[in-house]
Amino acid sequence: MAKKKFSKEWIQQHINDPYVKMAQQKGYRARAAFKLLEILDAEKLMRRGDIVVDLGSAPGSWSQVARERMLGAGGIIDGRVIALDLLPMEAVAGVEFIQGDFREDAVLEQLQQLVGNQKVDLVISDMAPNLSGVESADSARIQHVCELALDFSCRHLKPEGALIVKAFHGSGFSQIVEMFKRHFERVLERKPKASRDKSSETFLVGRRLKR
Template sequence: MAKKKFSKQWIHDHINDPYVKMAQQKGYRARAAFKLTEILDAEKLLKRGDVVVDLGAAPGSWSQVARERLAAPGGGIDGRILALDILPMEPVADVEFLQGDFREDTVLQQLQQLLGDQPVDLVISDMAPNLSGVSAADSARIQHVCELAMEFALAHLKPDGALIVKAFHGSGFSQIVKLFKQHFVRVAERKPKASRDKSSETFIVSRGLKGR
């Protein structure tokens, strides 16, 4: 019974959510588009000519935002966007999509082949593992996904490149931030306005590779 009540409440909140309405008006596939927009504006990231990798891309709202930012005056994009997700994704114009599990080496190799030797300006990750509700297990899963995104970024980013990952406040969060600080010059935590108050999600923005 409680679950049914929760579902009704969630649906009510979702329908009345101003960001959901704005997403529909602007043609974004999810309200998450506004989280990325706010972070990009605050950090002054993503400009024409950039190479972007979008991890955990489905349904595609972050790729849509990236495409807007890279839109060329004569049509198409000035730059490159590679997107990856375990789920299928409806095509986004000018976005190269690879379906597969980022945690599998074979999928990672496919993504690396697609990228070639091209250095990356920005890695964005809205990936989140399926959570069990068991705090210790969930924090380990979240940390694992963040570490995978970081390892990919360290291997492919330009020296002044940036990484944006989704994490969750709670057990293990400070360890993730500490790990990122070992490898990046600047690490900032951002909670965009479009992120629901009840959600513990926090985005970690890491910039500039140390020792490069």
């Protein structure tokens, strides 16, 4: 019974959510688009000509934002957006998509082949593992996903490049921040306005790789 009540409440909140309404108006596939937009504007990241890798991209709202930022004259994309997710994602015009599990070497290799020798300007990750409710297990899963995104970034980012990942406050969060500080000159925590108050999600931004 409690579960039903929660579902009803959640649906009601979702329907009345101003970011859900705005996403529908602007044609974004999810309200998460506004989280990324706020971070990009605050950090002055992502511009035409950039190479962007979107990890955990489905349903595609972050890829939509990236594509929008790349549009040049005549609607031609100036730059590259490469997206990856375990789930299928409806095509976003001009976005290269790989379906597969980022934790698997074969999928990672596919992504690395697509990037090739080009260095990446920005890696964005809205990836979140399936959570079990067991805090120690969940924090290990979250840390693992962040580690993979960080490892990929260390190999493929330009020296001036940046990484944005979703993390969660709680057990293991400080270790993720420390991990970022070992590799980036500047590390920031951002909680966008579009992030729900009840959510413990916090986005970490790492800028400029340490030599």
